[in-house]
Amino acid sequence: MRFDRLLAGTALALVLAVGAANAQSTEAAVSDTGAPAAVEALVPATEPAPVTVTADDLAPAAAPKPDTAAAAPPSPAAPATETAAVPPTTPAQTVVTPADTAKIDAAAKPESPKTESPKAETAASDPAATGAIPVAPLNKVLTLDQQVGEKLAEMLGRKTDRRFDAKTRAALDTFYAARDRAPLWTDNGAVNARARAVMAQLTAAAADGLDPDDYPVPQLKADASPDEIAEFELKLDQSVLTYARHAAVGRVHWSRIAKDIVYEVKPPEAAEVLGRLATAPDARAALDSYLPQHRAYKALKAKLAEIRGVKGDGSKRVAYGPSLKVGMEDERVPELRERLGAAGTGTTYDKALADAVKAFQKKKGLKPTGTFDSAAVDALNGPRNDRTADIIAANLERWRWVPHDLGKSHVVVNIPEFMLRVYRDDDVLWSTRVVVGKPSTPTPLLTETMKFITVNPTWNVPPSIVYNEYLPAMQQDPTVLARMGLNVSRNRDGSIHISQPPGAGNALGRIRFNFPNKFLVYQHDTPDKHMFGHDRRAYSHGCMRVKDPDKYAEVLLSIALPKDSYSADRIRGMYGRGEVNLTFPTPIPVHLTYQTAFVDDAGKLVLRDDVYGRDSRVIAALKSDERKVADTPVEQRREASAAPRRANVRLPQEEPRASIFPLFNIFR
Structure with missing residues (x-):
């Protein structure tokens, strides 16, 4: 017990000595800074391992010899071996505080389950609460294609960019968005095979009578920036879309050539064009597919290549x-x-x-x-023969106005050739001569569908003929139309209606072939067969007179009603006074075209007279400054003479007299 008291006294002395030293350090800190120093600044960075006092440590035991060296303060004359074990800094001082005493007491107690407070959880989850330095997230690294995609979105969003209209710009934005903004013509900044394929098609535009300068091919350098790549992308888009539109519907819009031309062909949508090129195994072939693919077009294109591709001495151009x-x-x-x-x-x-x-x-x-x-x-x-090449180019252009899908079975009338042909699977099934409109009353250019044939038709005279020719004739002789076998009446709106009943002398002959259209023209028989013997057969008011109408009807009905076994003889047996309509279950396309240059069955280039002066107008539009706007349609108004109107004409009351057929032939 005496030894225990000695140990306790020694410990108490040490505690008091340490407390005194701590008080001196605090006073020194206050005197130097004017404020109490932080306790943490006096504590070593690395705390010593906690000492746990147990009951066994306090129990009586064999008294070990006192370790005076451990209790004594460090001596300046310590041996070198002991100095090497001490850090080069000042030894940390041990400060015993009430909190430390509490820790010692808690260590002597049995450990109980820990329950963290909400504040402790917040401190653990919030780096700022614990004083930890937060780590900023890494920026997303974009690939070159992704950077280009962002530039594309930015450029397409600019309303000031006039290279595309609003509709096309929106379509392009939607197209690229569906591709996650991936460029179409480059891969990782390099021009890809798809771009090279369409660029080859653009540079070969002259083969179809088009001008490659209308479809500029942009260049892209090897170390191009995302901005430059995006600009290259949109420039090629513009050239490709322009080419596809011109290939599909024409470089010159038909409305700029004449008022009697109507082709209802729509240009392809921008998204459809780029979508097709994006998925096609051969992008050049896909772009070429917007051009006409039928035999007549390809044969004429080959002739253009022959003229432009070989010099007189046989060397290649x-x-x-x-x-x-x-x-x-x-x-x-x-x-x-x-x-x-x-x-x-x-x-x-x-x-x-x-x-x-x-x-x-x-x-x-x-x-x-x-x-x-x-x-x-x-x-x-x-x-070179520029004139022939220009004529072929004009004819290729007119083919682009016509629907490119002519139909499995279809009819083509070539006005300058004065010929009608029936086709099946791109082969000529049957052909015949026709009489077409005079230059003053030209046969229009259009595509419609033949819906029915009328045997023994009534001729309802078109308003243009009524007001331009027949009514002026009535002013001179009120009985002239009655003598011609024409019936004249007045409609409720005051306009004049003139018609001719069926019969051998009817201006339409015995058969009329009906494909309803805005110009009120059709194909029909005629009593004047002698006109088919002329080489130049431009005599009508716009309708087409067919040389062999009963055979023509047989061919058409064999396509439309193959099971009904209509023959030319059977059709002639139907001639009489009553109208008979033979309706087609499936209408047959009829294309009225104007081909002054074409390739015949023997593979020879044939050039015909430009009876309506269409060639020079198309060539001028293709080559002059008008080409800048030539693909934009213009509004066309119907001729006033074609519309019904009131007329102050006294209708004839006299009995009809003998027919005056020479006068009648003039009107037909």
Whole structure:
């Protein structure tokens, strides 16, 4: 017990000594800073392991020898081995506080389950509450294609960008959004195979009588930025969409050529074009498919290539295409190098080739720009038959106005040829001569469907003939129409109606072929058979007179009603006084076209007279400054003479007298 008291006294002395030292340190801190120093600043960064006092430690036991060295303060003269074990900093002082005493007491008690308070949970989950430094999330790293996609969205959102109208811009935005903004023409900043395929089609536009300069092919450098790649994307979109529209409905809108032309063909939608090209295994073939694919168009296109592709001496011509400048890619470059003797390889129009072109231009008296343009092509190829090539180009353009799907079975009337043909599966099934409209009353260009045939038709005279010809004749002789066998009456609105009943002398003959249209024209028989013997057969008011109408009816009915066994003889047996309509369950397309250049069955190019002067008008629109707006339609108004109107004409009361057939023939 005496030894225990000694240990307790020693411990008490140590506690008091430490407390005194702590008080001195605190006073020193206050004197230096003017405020109490933080207790944490006096505590070592690494706390010693906690000491747990148990009952066994306080129980009587063999008294160990006092370790005076441990209790004594560190000596400045400590051995080197002991100094090496001490950190180079000042030894931490041990401060015993009431909180420390509480910890010691708690350590002696049995451990109880811990229950964390809400504040403790908040501190654990909130780094700021514990003083921890929050870690900022890493920025999302975008691929080059994703960066391009963001630029595309930004550009398409600009209403000030005039290269697309609002509808097309919205369609493009929707198209790219469906692709997660992935570009269509590049992969990771490089021009892809799809782009190269459509670019080849654009540069070959001259093969179809189009101008490649209308579809510029953009260039993309190897280290292009996302902005430059996005700009390349939209420029190629613009060229591709323009080409698809021109291929599908024409470079020149038909409404700009004449008022008697109507083709209801709609241009393809932007999303449909890009969607098809995005999924097609061959993008060039997909873009080419917007052009007419029937035999007549392809044969005429081949003739254009023959005229433009071979010189008089048999050497090959350099093809027409976009004007070439340094850095541009073009399939004609290797051939151009060969023709000019310029060094180099590949398809890039480089400076060496540009210098060779410049020297050639100077030699030929052209402005030495070094740009290989259409004038340089002409000078290199030599003379050509420009007039024939222009005529073929005009005819290819008119084919683009016509629906490209002509129909499995269909009828084509070629007005300058004065011929009618029935086709099945793109082959001629039957043909005959026709009489078409005079230049003053031309046969219109249109596509409609033949719905029925009328045997023994009544002729209801078109308003244009009534008001332009028949009523003026009645002013001179009120009995003239009655003598011609025409019935004249007045409609409720005061307009004049003139008709002719069925019969051998009817102006329509015995059969009328009906395809309702705004111009009130149709195909029909005629009493005047002698006109079919003429080479130039432009005599009618716009309708088409058919040389062999009963055979024509047989051919059409064999298509529309194959099980009814209609023959020409059976149809002639139906001739009489009463009208009979033979309706087609499935209408047959009828295309009224204007082909002054076509390829005959022997594969020969045939050129016909331009009876209505259509060629020069189309060629001018294709080549003049009008081409800038030529694909935009213009409003067409129906001729006033075609509309019914009131007429102050006294209807004849006299009995009809003998017919005056010569006068009647004039009106027919």
